[in-house]
Amino acid sequence: MSPRAGQPGQPSYTLAFVESPVQLLNVLEWAHLHGLHGAEPDTSPSVPAQLRRTVVSAPPPSGAELMVVVLSPTDPMTRGQLRRMADLARDEGYRVRWEEARGGTTAPFHTIGGLAGALRRAERIVMGDPFSRYVQLLLTITRARDLVVVDDGTATMEFVAQLARGERLVRWHRKGGRPGPRDLLFAPVSSSARRRLTPSARRRVEVFSSMPVTEIPDGVTVTANEFTWTRARFGPPRIIKGADMVGTSLVETGVVDGDRYLSAVRGLARTHGATRYFAHRREAVDKLHRLAAQTGLEIVRPDLPLELIARRGPIGRTVLSFPSTVVHTLPLALAGTGVRVAVCDVDPSWLTETASPRAQGFLSGVTGTARDVHRLAAVGLA
Incomplete structure (x- = not known):
């Protein structure tokens, strides 16, 4: 599924949500495959090609706007890797918005409130973790017709299989256990997310993955991630x-x-x-x-x-x-x-x-x- 244009003469607006470094890497792979190239990175010979960084975010690529929203976790190692990956995304010319999404009791309300306008404008939503309660909550706000799930590791295999079988979305290493109180409280949101991630006449769904996908739900487009950007x-x-x-x-x-x-x-x-x-x-x-x-x-x-x-x-x-x-x-x-x-x-x-x-x-x-x-x-x- 190629990125499609918005209004005549206007660029298509894509919003990507990531919570891990691998998710952000795979957003870059997806954008590279679909031609959402950004501005040229710094080619100064004094800076090694593998360590270049831009100090100021470059403008989004002309004709194909992508904004990456980092829903930052609290784990220090993950945060550090995410910051390095955010630098690489900026080097490609994409906008990156860093959200302290878990920085206290009121943080989720501030994050969701601040993103509501962008969610409603976006024509395409890219997500790295459809099992994430945060992402599932954000999906209830969007009007996007195109939804893309990029790899979050082996969980992608389980997500596609559960979607094909019409099951509730639950991570593989938790499957088989009894739902806890928080699971039951969040069940309506999770069910709504599963419905939104099911293709229909009004919504297209793409899975971008390097993992083997055998049970493909009707209407879902599966695109192979071959790490061409990385190479x-x-x-x-x-x-x-x-x-x-x-x-x-x-x-x-x-x-x-x-x-x-x-x-x-x-x-x-x-x-x-x-x-x-x-x-x-x-x-x-x-x-x-x-x-x-x-x-x-x-x-x-x-x-x-x-x-x-x-x-x-x-x-x-x-x-x-x-x-x-x-x-x-x-x-x-x-x-x-x-x-x-x-x-x-x-x-x-x-x-x-x-x-x-x-x-x-x-x-x-x-x-x-x-x-x-x-x-x-x-x-x-x-």
């Missing part, structure tokens, strides 16, 4: 000997037991000679301290999404990962570089007692549907 702007990277490991937040989300995860990381690092561990932005500090002490791995806290870090380099000849988004995205971002992405299955014995009944099947599906990756058997606990 054009970064790299190719310098390849170094040995292996790097990618961290996961499966412990933090209550899916995998912390001690078993640590043992699995230790076994993988020893078997494959890994030296660095790229931490997920949501991994707990105390867990990372334990990993460093017990495995000898160098813990790296990336300041950008891993797809950009890997493309910028240096990166190991082999990248090890557990089932996660990166087993789908890294082969695309690193296409043609010779880097091998290997994924290790999660053994059922690693799951916590409170893990969703669907956890094992979902994680196996994430691994099994990944293209251009080497699949490793679950490692023995060390």
Whole structure:
């Protein structure tokens, strides 16, 4: 679905809502694919191409206006990565509006009130997380005819499947549990969002994804995200000997037991000679301290999404990962570089007692549907 014009002679107005660095990266990929190019970035030779920043926001691209609204979370690591990604968006010429959307009890009211006018004017809404209560609430205000969902990792697979089956929108690692009081209170808004995200004669829906999408709802357009913007702007990277490991937040989300995860990381690092561990932005500090002490791995806290870090380099000849988004995205971002992405299955014995009944099947599906990756058997606990 290509961006369409507004009134004759007027640019199309698109509003994008993001809450994570990966969502903002994928908004840039979507805009690049659909031709919403911004102003030329600073090409000063004194500034390395991969570190250029503009001090003042450039004007929006002529004929295709895109404004990115960052609904800022409270987590410091996520905020830091989002600020770096916001700089890259400005370098492309797009406007970025930073909202302290969670900065106190009254913050949501100020945010929603301040965005109401823009929501009503926008002809197209792009969102990174249709499960977000914030985004679902904002959807009740918009009159946009075009809705676009860009990748928010493996959650995209579940969103499309739930939409196809007409189910309520709930994250995969929470599915199977009883709805809490807040879920019940928010249920009417969630139901309204699901209806708005269902294509109709008045509304078009696009899913922009690098993930495998098998259950496609009637009327939904699925567009492949092949990370063409990332490959054009970064790299190719310098390849170094040995292996790097990618961290996961499966412990933090209550899916995998912390001690078993640590043992699995230790076994993988020893078997494959890994030296660095790229931490997920949501991994707990105390867990990372334990990993460093017990495995000898160098813990790296990336300041950008891993797809950009890997493309910028240096990166190991082999990248090890557990089932996660990166087993789908890294082969695309690193296409043609010779880097091998290997994924290790999660053994059922690693799951916590409170893990969703669907956890094992979902994680196996994430691994099994990944293209251009080497699949490793679950490692023995060390």
